[in-house]
Amino acid sequence: DAKTTQPPSMDCAEGRAANLPCNHSTISGNEYVYWYRQIHSQGPQYIIHGLKNNETNEMASLIITEDRKSSTLILPHATLRDTAVYYCIVRVASGGGADGLTFGKGTHLIIQP
Amino acid sequence: NAGVTQTPKFRILKIGQSMTLQCTQDMNHNYMYWYRQDPGMGLKLIYYSVGAGITDKGEVPNGYNVSRSTTEDFPLRLELAAPSQTSVYFCASISTLTTGNTIYFGEGSWLTVV
Numbered sequence: 001d002a003k004t005t006q007p008p009s010m011d012c013a014e015g016r017a018a019n020l021p022c023n024h025s026t027i028s029g030n031e032y033v034y035w036y037r038q039i040h041s042q043g044p045q046y047i048i049h050g051l052k053n054n055e056t057n058e059m060a061s062l063i064i065t066e067d068r069k070s071s072t073l074i075l076p077h078a079t080l081r082d083t084a085v086y087y088c089i090v091r092v093a094s095g096g097g098a099d100g101l102t103f104g105k106g107t108h109l110i111i112q113p
Numbered sequence: 114n115a116g117v118t119q120t121p122k123f124r125i126l127k128i129g130q131s132m133t134l135q136c137t138q139d140m141n142h143n144y145m146y147w148y149r150q151d152p153g154m155g156l157k158l159i160y161y162s163v164g165a166g167i168t169d170k171g172e173v174p175n176g177y178n179v180s181r182s183t184t185e186d187f188p189l190r191l192e193l194a195a196p197s198q199t200s201v202y203f204c205a206s207i208s209t210l211t212t213g214n215t216i217y218f219g220e221g222s223w224l225t226v227v
Contacts, residue, residue, distance in 0.1 A: 034215070034216075036216075041150070041201055041221065042220060042221065043117075043203055043205075043218035043219050043220045043221055044156070044203070044205075044216075044218045045218075046215045046216065046217070049215065087155070101146075101156075101158075101205075101216060102158075103148075103155040103156040103157075104155055105154070105155045106155060
């Protein structure tokens with residue numbers, strides 16, 4: 001079973017910030033939060049990851065709550081090309097268990113022109 | 114680096130035929146994975162490998178076999194193809210030897226069994 005809960009779909013206007021929530025209430029202390037996206041059946045693409053501090057890169061920002069039970073992916077200026085399914089995943093980043101990433105159904109983000 | 118390379122990209126098989134999906138990575142990653150994705154669904158793990166010579170079953174291993182004779186290659190074998198194996202297959206790899214690492218995916222192999 002996926003360790004995360006995400007809304008099945010969201011809409012966002014082009015040029016606005018897209019905020020994608022994720023609940024991971026059973027996250028362990030050594031598990032990171034990863035975000036991937038998949039554009040129309042292409043291979044999933046890495047976006048960002050974090051442990052407990054907020055993170056930002058050229059694609060997005062990741063806000064993790066202090067208790068680490070939820071997080072938000074922020075696409076600051078969404079474009080039509082950001083329309084995709086976004087997956088929030090938790091896992092141990094190094095060593096540890098031999099489990100693969102468990103993908104839920106993700107959030108289908110639709111950017112409206 | 115080429116990353117994760119999968120071949121073929123598209124294939125049509127007849128019921129009962131066999132084939133191998135190839136996956137190669139040039140990043141010296143120790144972990145490799147095979148996933149399948151049915152239309153409108155998330156990815157499901159078929160098999161994974163934590164290193165050369167070691168493989169283990171994932172969530173949906175029935176009808177498939179894998180081997181990991183080298184660090185770079187992780188082929189997925191379909192024996193006696195069935196229509197239920199029509200899907201998109203993704204290979205992925207990751208290094209667990211450094212912290213904060215990310216998983217890299219191939220571009221997918223579209224398989225149709227008729």
